[in-house]
Amino acid sequence: xxxxxxxxxxxxxxxxxxxxxxxxxxxxxxxxxxxxxxxxxxxxxxxxxxxxxxxxxxxxxxxxxxxxxxxxxxxxxxxxxxxxxxxxxxxxxxxxxxxxxxxxxxxxxxxxxxxxxxxxxxxxxxxxxxxxxxxxxxxxxxxxxxxxxxxxxxxxxxxxxxx
Amino acid sequence: xxxxxxxxxxxxxxxxxxxxxxxxxxxxxxxxxxxxxxxxxxxxxxxxxxxxxxxxxxxxxxxxxxxxxxxxxxxxxxxxxxxxxxxxxxxxxxxxxxxxxxxxxxxxxxxxxxxxxxxxxxxxxxxxxxxxxxxxxxxxxxxxxxxxxxxxxxxxxxxxxxxxxxxxxxxxxxxxxxxxxxxxxxxxxxxxxxxxxxxxxxxxxxxxxxxxxxxxxxxxxxxxxxxxxxxxxxxxxxxxxxxxxxxxxxxxxxxxxxxxxxxxxxxxxxxxxxxxxxxxxxxxxxxxxxxxxxxxxxxxxxxxxxxxxxxxxxxxxxxxxxxxxxxxxxxxxxxxxxxxxxxxxxxxxxxxxxxxxxxxxxxxxxxxxxxxxxxxxxxxxxxxxxxxxxxxxxxxxxxxxxxxxxxxxxxxxxxxxxxxxxxxxxxxxxxxxxxxxxxxxxxxxxxxxxxxxxxxxxxxxxxxxxxxxxxxxxxxxxxxxxxxxxxxxxxxxxxxxxxxxxxxxxxxxxxxxxxxxxxxxxxxxxxxxxxxxxxxxxxxxxxxxxxxxxxxxxxxxxxxxxxxxxxxxxxxxxxxxxxxxxxxxxxxxxxxxxxxxxxxxxxxxxxxxxxxxxxxxxxxxxxxxxxxxxxxxxxxxxxxxxxxxxxxxxxxxxxxxxxxxxxxxxxxxxxxxxxxxxxxxxxxxxxxxxxxxxxxxxxxxxxxxxxxxxxxxxxxxxxxxxxxxxxxxxxxxxxxxxxxxxxxxxxxxxxxxxxxxxxxxxxxxxxxxxxxxxxxxxxxxxxxxxxxxxxxxxxxxxxxxxxx
Numbered sequence: 001x002x003x004x005x006x007x008x009x010x011x012x013x014x015x016x017x018x019x020x021x022x023x024x025x026x027x028x029x030x031x032x033x034x035x036x037x038x039x040x041x042x043x044x045x046x047x048x049x050x051x052x053x054x055x056x057x058x059x060x061x062x063x064x065x066x067x068x069x070x071x072x073x074x075x076x077x078x079x080x081x082x083x084x085x086x087x088x089x090x091x092x093x094x095x096x097x098x099x100x101x102x103x104x105x106x107x108x109x110x111x112x113x114x115x116x117x118x119x120x121x122x123x124x125x126x127x128x129x130x131x132x133x134x135x136x137x138x139x140x141x142x143x144x145x146x147x148x149x150x151x152x153x154x155x156x157x158x159x160x161x162x163x
Numbered sequence: 164x165x166x167x168x169x170x171x172x173x174x175x176x177x178x179x180x181x182x183x184x185x186x187x188x189x190x191x192x193x194x195x196x197x198x199x200x201x202x203x204x205x206x207x208x209x210x211x212x213x214x215x216x217x218x219x220x221x222x223x224x225x226x227x228x229x230x231x232x233x234x235x236x237x238x239x240x241x242x243x244x245x246x247x248x249x250x251x252x253x254x255x256x257x258x259x260x261x262x263x264x265x266x267x268x269x270x271x272x273x274x275x276x277x278x279x280x281x282x283x284x285x286x287x288x289x290x291x292x293x294x295x296x297x298x299x300x301x302x303x304x305x306x307x308x309x310x311x312x313x314x315x316x317x318x319x320x321x322x323x324x325x326x327x328x329x330x331x332x333x334x335x336x337x338x339x340x341x342x343x344x345x346x347x348x349x350x351x352x353x354x355x356x357x358x359x360x361x362x363x364x365x366x367x368x369x370x371x372x373x374x375x376x377x378x379x380x381x382x383x384x385x386x387x388x389x390x391x392x393x394x395x396x397x398x399x400x401x402x403x404x405x406x407x408x409x410x411x412x413x414x415x416x417x418x419x420x421x422x423x424x425x426x427x428x429x430x431x432x433x434x435x436x437x438x439x440x441x442x443x444x445x446x447x448x449x450x451x452x453x454x455x456x457x458x459x460x461x462x463x464x465x466x467x468x469x470x471x472x473x474x475x476x477x478x479x480x481x482x483x484x485x486x487x488x489x490x491x492x493x494x495x496x497x498x499x500x501x502x503x504x505x506x507x508x509x510x511x512x513x514x515x516x517x518x519x520x521x522x523x524x525x526x527x528x529x530x531x532x533x534x535x536x537x538x539x540x541x542x543x544x545x546x547x548x549x550x551x552x553x554x555x556x557x558x559x560x561x562x563x564x565x566x567x568x569x570x571x572x573x574x575x576x577x578x579x580x581x582x583x584x585x586x587x588x589x590x591x592x593x594x595x596x597x598x599x600x601x602x603x604x605x606x607x608x609x610x611x612x613x614x615x616x617x618x619x620x621x622x623x624x625x626x627x628x629x630x631x632x633x634x635x636x637x638x639x640x641x642x643x644x645x646x647x648x649x650x651x652x653x654x655x656x657x658x659x660x661x662x663x664x665x666x667x668x669x670x671x672x673x674x675x676x677x678x679x680x681x682x683x684x685x686x687x688x689x690x691x692x693x694x695x696x697x698x699x700x701x702x703x704x705x706x707x708x709x710x711x712x713x714x715x716x717x718x719x720x721x722x723x724x725x726x727x728x729x730x731x732x733x734x735x736x737x738x739x740x741x742x743x744x745x746x747x748x749x750x751x752x753x754x755x756x757x758x759x760x761x762x763x764x765x766x767x768x769x770x771x772x773x774x775x776x777x778x779x780x781x782x783x784x785x786x787x788x789x790x791x792x793x794x795x796x797x798x799x800x801x802x803x804x805x806x807x808x809x810x811x812x813x814x815x816x817x818x819x820x821x822x823x824x825x826x827x828x829x830x831x832x833x834x835x836x837x838x839x840x841x842x843x844x845x846x847x848x849x850x851x852x853x854x855x856x857x858x859x860x861x862x863x864x865x866x867x868x869x870x871x872x873x874x875x876x877x878x879x880x881x882x883x884x885x886x887x888x889x890x891x892x893x894x895x896x897x898x899x900x901x902x903x904x905x906x907x908x909x910x911x912x913x914x915x916x917x918x919x920x921x922x923x924x925x926x927x928x929x930x931x932x933x934x935x936x937x938x939x940x941x942x943x944x945x946x947x948x949x950x951x952x953x954x955x956x957x958x959x960x961x962x963x964x965x966x967x
């Protein structure tokens with residue numbers, strides 16, 4: 001099958017990649033660009049392990065063709081940490097034991113990263129609803145929710161301090 | 164005072180037992196730097212994919228691979244005929260049966276592996292799967308195990324005339340075994356003469372562990388040096404190496420098995436699956452690395468289901484509620500091949516822990532294993548070999564008996580608990596419970612939820628419901644479970660002949676840090692964090708200075724792997740014992756350095772101190788350096804130890820769970836208002852990790868009890884092959900849990916620890932299910948089968964006439 005050239009800006013870096021029209025974005029990210037953070041758990045959009053951020057929205061990269069992302073700005077888990085170190089969400093997931101096997105974690109944190117931009121001060125109920133597209137088999141979510149709420153509090157405090 | 168503070172600081176610095184140490188694994192995982200099997204990418208790697216049967220029972224008339232082979236990028240298509248010369252078209256199962264690797268003349272369940280396509284990329288492989296032409300002749304299907312035992316239809320033609328199976332006599336061509344434990348005659352006599360007998364069929368439905376990462380493997384046969392490297396989702400990598408050697412004829416030293424990071428196991432990754440075998444064969448045939456990764460549908464349809472036990476129970480008691488006997492007969496649906504993951508001598512696992520937490524003087528269990536046209540498996544989904552089925556059975560029977568006696572179910576439990584002074588306790592079915600204090604745990608749990616107030620509220624609710632003031636019912640789900648985890652002992656527990664010990668090897672480095680390798684493999688349990696804590700407390704080096712490594716058979720000592728909550732009871736014990744060997748040698752070195760006799764020294768947190776002269780000491784760090792930098796008479800250089808630990812007994816964790824559930828009688832919807840979980844897992848290594856395990860296990864229990872199932876239609880079509888149909892709770896459906904604990908150490912474990920990861924599933928399922936049943940008890944409900952999804956709960960209400 002013929003390949004076409006598409007342009008993706010991933011974690012701030014521009015890439016031109018050749019992909020078949022049917023190639024799923026998650027495979028382009030994982031296999032062509034060697035970004036192994038997004039995982040494949042279901043291939044039907046249910047589990048969210050493949051979640052990435054595309055043009056400011058959380059997207060499940062296992063059910064999107066790479067060609068559909070032509071020209072897009074993409075952030076994966078690999079792009080969430082800052083030059084100064086881990087993102088506060090990553091810190092809080094560790095601090096509050098928000099992960100066990102780690103397979104859902106990249107998608108979960110990437111989703112939470114967007115959620116806290118959509119709603120910087122969510123209630124517990126809003127967090128639970130906001131991550132309902134991401135499944136975790138290990139944690140029962142309680143500590144994930146705790147970690148996201150703690151990250152929100154810390155980010156808000158940092159914002160206030162900066163103002 | 165200063166000394167005490169100093170000592171406490173030294174203890175804290177170790178981050179040893181009892182410390183909620185943050186996990187060392189998390190820096191990688193939170194930054195997307197895990198290394199799972201699908202992340203393994205080798206030069207020239209090919210991709211394998213299966214042609215699977217659309218039928219549950221059919222003869223395979225022909226397979227035409229020509230069109231598939233003609234597709235650009237296809238390298239090979241393997242069928243049973245290609246595997247037969249290698250004797251790999253069938254493989255042994257863990258349960259003493261054998262299983263087709265690729266369909267040999269017929270298929271026995273929907274989704275069965277028929278042919279293995281190998282291509283240059285995963286897309287081409289998927290295309291080629293569609294081009295393999297298979298001609299089937301449909302055969303009549305058996306999906307009901309009771310019908311299968313009566314039917315003339317022969318499922319397993321390969322063994323139809325064999326009267327003896329791996330576990331004794333077979334009485335029908337679809338019968339696998341009858342396994343019995345206990346005193347049948349004495350139990351029947353007690354039941355015949357009992358004042359009260361409650362009888363019920365309790366079904367624990369078929370479900371699936373469904374870890375978020377599906378199963379997969381990468382095989383790389385290096386023809387030049389004759390070495391096979393196999394990466395895969397293996398909960399028991401060393402056993403996989405031994406099995407791979409026995410099956411392939413490659414000498415074991417030429418096989419290296421690596422379990423990289425594993426994205427959850429829950430029992431799903433214990434077995435050996437056709438995909439693993441085919442990836443190995445394909446790599447040998449093609450001379451290139453071959454990756455096989457199943458998709459979610461393949462995982463749910465074909466890779467190791469769990470449960471599917473029809474448990475017919477009879478429990479007898481005196482009029483005032485003292486239990487006198489228990490009888491249980493199980494019809495166990497094993498699917499097309501008996502591929503249960505149990506220790507060899509236990510075809511029904513440890514199901515005979517089904518007397519639970521109760522002092523029952525006489526009991527009998529009989530389990531009939533049956534073949535049907537369903538996927539093989541029978542793995543322990545977050546439980547220790549059928550313990551979840553056992554706990555569900557006894558906790559339902561207790562509730563049914565409470566109804567029969569018109570008694571409060573909490574009180575019925577209390578008067579029948581094994582008492583603290585009865586431990587070690589010999590159960591009627593042959594187990595020796597190591598330790599427990601059930602009454603203390605139970606009273607603490609009932610007090611925590613204000614049990615009497617809940618019952619009063621429930622009684623009022625029933626009145627209000629009857630008066631038409633509300634449509635919501637209140638259920639109080641009680642459970643007191645006893646687990647049995649930590650297989651060995653070797654004398655009666657093995658997997659394919661390998662005794663179920665486990666191991667730890669420690670090397671102390673000259674500058675006072677260490678690496679320890681174990682025969683287990685973490686799948687999210689956090690071994691790299693917690694095993695370092697065990698060791699820190701034993702050898703006095705900070706957990707932060709200890710690397711834990713597992714999963715590479717070329718470097719780790721042989722072990723039986725991680726499942727059945729055996730890591731802490733067995734490998735954790737090996738870790739402590741190896742640590743003690745280190746300390747014993749360290750004591751000799753310290754004595755030399757301090758110029759005293761060994762016996763003049765005592766261990767204090769992180770150092771050996773001269774008795775009566777606390778200012779004279781050598782820390783473990785000092786000793787480590789000395790072990791490498793000077794000649795000590797009579798002592799070999801270096802500081803290393805290895806321990807292979809054969810546990811003298813299993814450990815018996817227990818717990819008290821209470822679920823308070825609101826149920827809408829009109830819609831069948833439920834809301835979990837409160838869930839209280841008290842666990843006793845003996846000595847607690849890392850409370851944070853324990854709590855996380857409990858949350859996760861409870862959520863898997865919630866899924867199983869309230870909606871999750873592998874269901875088939877009459878044609879043997881699997882109706883639950885995607886996450887649309889197979890229920891996994893999201894954060895929205897999952898309630899908030901309250902965790903609590905008591906601490907009753909195991910008397911035989913070196914640090915008193917028991918397992919915990921599976922307790923919440925074992926205890927959680929009956930707690931959720933009992934809450935549903937309890938909500939309808941006042942209206943006459945005795946038993947209704949799981950999963951309690953909205954439709955089934957609505958149907959309970961409807962059948963009881965609650966819809967007017």
